[in-house]
Amino acid sequence: xxxxxxxxxxxxxxxxxxxxxxxxxxxxxxxxxxxxxxxxxxxxxxxxxxxxxxxxxxxxxxxxxxxxxxxxxxxxxxxxxxxxxxxxxxxxxxxxxxxxxxxxxxxxxxxxxxxxxxxxxxxxxxxxxxxxxxxxxxxxxxxxxxxxxxx
Amino acid sequence: xxxxxxxxxxxxxxxxxxxxxxxxxxxxxxxxxxxxxxxxxxxxxxxxxxxxxxxxxxxxxxxxxxxxxxxxxxxxxxxxxxxxxxxxxxxxxxxxxxxxxxxx
Numbered sequence: 001x002x003x004x005x006x007x008x009x010x011x012x013x014x015x016x017x018x019x020x021x022x023x024x025x026x027x028x029x030x031x032x033x034x035x036x037x038x039x040x041x042x043x044x045x046x047x048x049x050x051x052x053x054x055x056x057x058x059x060x061x062x063x064x065x066x067x068x069x070x071x072x073x074x075x076x077x078x079x080x081x082x083x084x085x086x087x088x089x090x091x092x093x094x095x096x097x098x099x100x101x102x103x104x105x106x107x108x109x110x111x112x113x114x115x116x117x118x119x120x121x122x123x124x125x126x127x128x129x130x131x132x133x134x135x136x137x138x139x140x141x142x143x144x145x146x147x148x149x150x151x
Numbered sequence: 152x153x154x155x156x157x158x159x160x161x162x163x164x165x166x167x168x169x170x171x172x173x174x175x176x177x178x179x180x181x182x183x184x185x186x187x188x189x190x191x192x193x194x195x196x197x198x199x200x201x202x203x204x205x206x207x208x209x210x211x212x213x214x215x216x217x218x219x220x221x222x223x224x225x226x227x228x229x230x231x232x233x234x235x236x237x238x239x240x241x242x243x244x245x246x247x248x249x250x251x252x253x254x255x
Contacts, residue, residue: 064218091216092182100210104203104228106167111224114216115180146180146218 028094036094041133051136053124062116062146071108071126081108083127090120115146158250162229171224180215198240204233229254
C-alpha cells in the first residue's frame with residue numbers, strides 16, 4: 001500500500017462499539033476498503049494532508065451522523081479539487097459517497113449525514129486537478145450501530 | 152420524494168454561496184431484515200446533480216451509507232442571475248427542485 005497514513009485526531013474512549021447486525025451480514029474490512037481506495041487512485045500515492053474530515057468523536061446512534069469534509073484548495077481553473085471520496089472500514093460496503101467539484105464550487109466543502117455500523121475510522125480522499133491525491137481521516141465511537149433490524 | 156432546499160435569493164457576483172438540501176427518502180440500505188428475517192430490498196437515491204443555468208456545477212454519488220432523509224450541503228460561486236436546478240435520482244424516478252438567484 002502507498003503512503004497512506006491514518007492519523008487519530010481525537011482521543012478514543014475505550015467504551016467499545018455495539019453493532020446490531022442482520023443475519024449473515026458481511027462487513028467491509030481494511031482490505032476491502034483498501035481495494036475500494038485503489039479503484040479510485042490506482043497505484044498513485046495518497047498523501048495525508050489538506051483534507052479535513054470532521055465527525056463527532058462519539059455518536060449515540062449510528063443511523064445519522066453529521067459528516068463534514070473540507071479541502072484546502074484555491075479552487076481555481078488550474079488548481080482545484082475534482083472529487084472527494086469517502087470510505088468506511090467497518091460498514092457493509094467500503095464506499096460512503098463521492099462528490100464531484102470544480103472551479104465553480106468556490107470552496108471544497110461538502111456536508112452530509114451518514115450511517116455507521118460500528119466504531120471505526122473514516123477516510124476522505126481528494127482527487128486534485130493536477131492528478132494528486134490527498135487524504136484525511138477521523139475516528140468515531142458509535143454506541144448503537146446502524147444496519148440493525150427493523151424492529 | 153420531496154425536498155427542502157435553502158438557496159440564497161440574492162448574492163454578489165463572485166460570492167461563494169452555500170446550498171443546503173434535505174430530501175425525504177428512506178434510503179433503504181438493503182442490509183436490514185424485516186420482522187420475518189427477510190432482507191428488505193435496497194432503495195436509495197444514488198445520484199444528486201446541481202446545474203446552474205444549465206451547466207453542471209456539483210454532483211454527488213450516494214451509497215447505502217448515506218443516512219435516511221439525506222442531508223447535503225455544498226458550495227457554488229454566484230456567477231450570474233438565473234436558475235439552479237437540483238435533482239435526486241433513485242431507481243424509480245428523478246425529483247427536481249428549482250431555485251432562482253439574483254446576482255448583482
